[in-house]
Amino acid sequence: MPGAALLHRPGASELRWAAVVLAAFGSLALLPLVVRRDDVLNFGVVFFLSVTLAQSWNLMAGYAGQVNLGHAAFFGLGALVTRALWIQGAPILPAMGVGAVVATVFGWLVGLPAFRLRGAYFAIGTLALAEILRITVGNSLPEISTLPAATIAGYSLTRRFYLTLVLAALAVATVAGTAASRVGLGMRAIREDEAAAEASGVGALRHKLLALSLSTLLAGLAGGAFAYYHISYYPQHPFGPQWTFDALLITFIGGAGTLHGPVLGALFYVFLKEYLAIRWVDLHLLIFGVLFVAIVLLLPGGLVEVFGRVRGRPRLTNP
Amino acid sequence: MALLEVEGLSRSFGGVSAVCDVSFAVEEGAIVGVMGPNGSGKTTLFNLITGALAPDAGRVRIEREDVTGLPPHRICAKGIARTFQLVHPFPGLTALENVLVGQLYGRRRLPLGRAVAEAERLLETAGLGGKGHLPAARLTVVDRKRLELARALATAPRVLLMDEFMAGLTPAEVGEAIALIRRLHGQGVTLVIVEHIVWALLDLSHRIVVLSAGEKIAEGAPAAVARDPTVMDVYLGTAAGA
Numbered sequence A: 001m002p003g004a005a006l007l008h009r010p011g012a013s014e015l016r017w018a019a020v021v022l023a024a025f026g027s028l029a030l031l032p033l034v035v036r037r038d039d040v041l042n043f044g045v046v047f048f049l050s051v052t053l054a055q056s057w058n059l060m061a062g063y064a065g066q067v068n069l070g071h072a073a074f075f076g077l078g079a080l081v082t083r084a085l086w087i088q089g090a091p092i093l094p095a096m097g098v099g100a101v102v103a104t105v106f107g108w109l110v111g112l113p114a115f116r117l118r119g120a121y122f123a124i125g126t127l128a129l130a131e132i133l134r135i136t137v138g139n140s141l142p143e144i145s146t147l148p149a150a151t152i153a154g155y156s157l158t159r160r161f162y163l164t165l166v167l168a169a170l171a172v173a174t175v176a177g178t179a180a181s182r183v184g185l186g187m188r189a190i191r192e193d194e195a196a197a198e199a200s201g202v203g204a205l206r207h208k209l210l211a212l213s214l215s216t217l218l219a220g221l222a223g224g225a226f227a228y229y230h231i232s233y234y235p236q237h238p239f240g241p242q243w244t245f246d247a248l249l250i251t252f253i254g255g256a257g258t259l260h261g262p263v264l265g266a267l268f269y270v271f272l273k274e275y276l277a278i279r280w281v282d283l284h285l286l287i288f289g290v291l292f293v294a295i296v297l298l299l300p301g302g303l304v305e306v307f308g309r310v311r312g313r314p315r316l317t318n319p
Numbered sequence B: 001m002a003l004l005e006v007e008g009l010s011r012s013f014g015g016v017s018a019v020c021d022v023s024f025a026v027e028e029g030a031i032v033g034v035m036g037p038n039g040s041g042k043t044t045l046f047n048l049i050t051g052a053l054a055p056d057a058g059r060v061r062i063e064r065e066d067v068t069g070l071p072p073h074r075i076c077a078k079g080i081a082r083t084f085q086l087v088h089p090f091p092g093l094t095a096l097e098n099v100l101v102g103q104l105y106g107r108r109r110l111p112l113g114r115a116v117a118e119a120e121r122l123l124e125t126a127g128l129g130g131k132g133h134l135p136a137a138r139l140t141v142v143d144r145k146r147l148e149l150a151r152a153l154a155t156a157p158r159v160l161l162m163d164e165f166m167a168g169l170t171p172a173e174v175g176e177a178i179a180l181i182r183r184l185h186g187q188g189v190t191l192v193i194v195e196h197i198v199w200a201l202l203d204l205s206h207r208i209v210v211l212s213a214g215e216k217i218a219e220g221a222p223a224a225v226a227r228d229p230t231v232m233d234v235y236l237g238t239a240a241g242a
């Protein structure tokens, strides 16, 4: 049955979900036309940034099986470089592009040696990179970074909303496109069993580096959008471990190795976080810690698995 | 002309010699059986040929091309495929996707559309017809072995190395496996097989290589090897206890 074969073709689910998610994003593009409330648009920006960051982490861990414990490094580098170039007068999009490339170069600096060694070296290497950068940036740029008065005067939240929307759409399209292609299948094969993947012709190093490049490019772009969005912040802030934690948690809440998982996860997470942060400022990190443990133990497939069960189709979870 | 040539292959682990100066050649269209007691170096030999392990010394050539020391995926692309003694399916991928990996990355590298259609046919050949949509983790042990074989065949190998494919099968399934191997041979696949079931190995193989403690102690036609007193001594002496 060729029809059935097409249905089970790799990435078929991702392509279907990408269509749904992109259509939803398309209708969200109308939001600034009908709602003029800043809190709604701000929520949108945080949501889209979360989707982008989570998808970029998901591509690496959920698809290629490489756990990045220092994703904040790439987000932070994107923010740092973009902010510096943009404040000095560069247009925002090229500035973000340069930031993303710098993030990717750092990704290779860790990935090239770590992937040759296998094991936990990549997780440890990225974690170390993020902490080293956070401390270095904190020491060398201790002053808060604030936009010039002229920029603040002309600040448009709507523009930030659209920029992050396009970025989230790009992240979704990247994951779907990868999942539906040959290299996406190769990445998943490596995730499942590296020795067997190699024996079947999949070059593990090449695939991991490709996943890392796409992942760090997206994370760097997200960092650039962060730098464009925030009026003032400490340059060290986007290098903080909470950004890695956010990406990881959103992916696990929603479902790693799926396309719609991190989107649902981001929606759930950002709502909950905003709600909790308003009411239980001190406790919200603890609550998220407990939530994370609960998800990993009780629902290893994430929210996506719940929907799978509700539809009566128990689906196999990805590690 | 020999399709696969192994020359002076050696590898030791911390002073223990697992494979020591092993040479043999596999003619196109042949079935070569490798036998030897547990720990005699059969799996290590396969690991050395397929690039999963780097040899300390020796050469591996396919169609006269030296492939020694290449990473496994490059060796697979040159046309040497294997099945693992302990099956290594991709558990979270469907059976169809498992096979597609071989087709998209092996020696022939089909485009995705054509690969899907051919993958169905390969699953059929391996006895997994209609199970393509199941995750490999949900297959039975026997089906996982079939999948392992289908995935290896999907890489369009010139020579296929099968490591104890029949281990853990029921007598009826062993019969099916023998028929399957004959069918593959009939389709022109060159095979190197390691089996613990001696009668099946002698029955299937055109030539036998015998390993003991990493060294090749005999090579020849099955009937001759079975009568060889050195082999009787070393091999059957240990096998009787196993």
Ligand SMILES: Nc1ncnc2c1ncn2[C@@H]1O[C@H](COP(=O)(O)OP(=O)(O)O)[C@@H](O)[C@H]1O
Pocket (backbone or CB within 6 Å): B013, B016, B017, B018, B036, B037, B038, B039, B040, B041, B042, B043, B044, B045
């Ligand atoms: N990766 C390894 N590290 C250390 N020793 C190994 C390794 N692989 C195999 N050996 C040793 O090499 C010898 C041959 O093992 P193996 O090739 O698995 O034998 P066989 O497949 O014939 O049973 C054994 O003594 C085994 O313990």
Ligand SMILES: [Mg+2]
Pocket (backbone or CB within 6 Å): B042, B043, B044, B085, B163
């Ligand atoms: Mg063995």
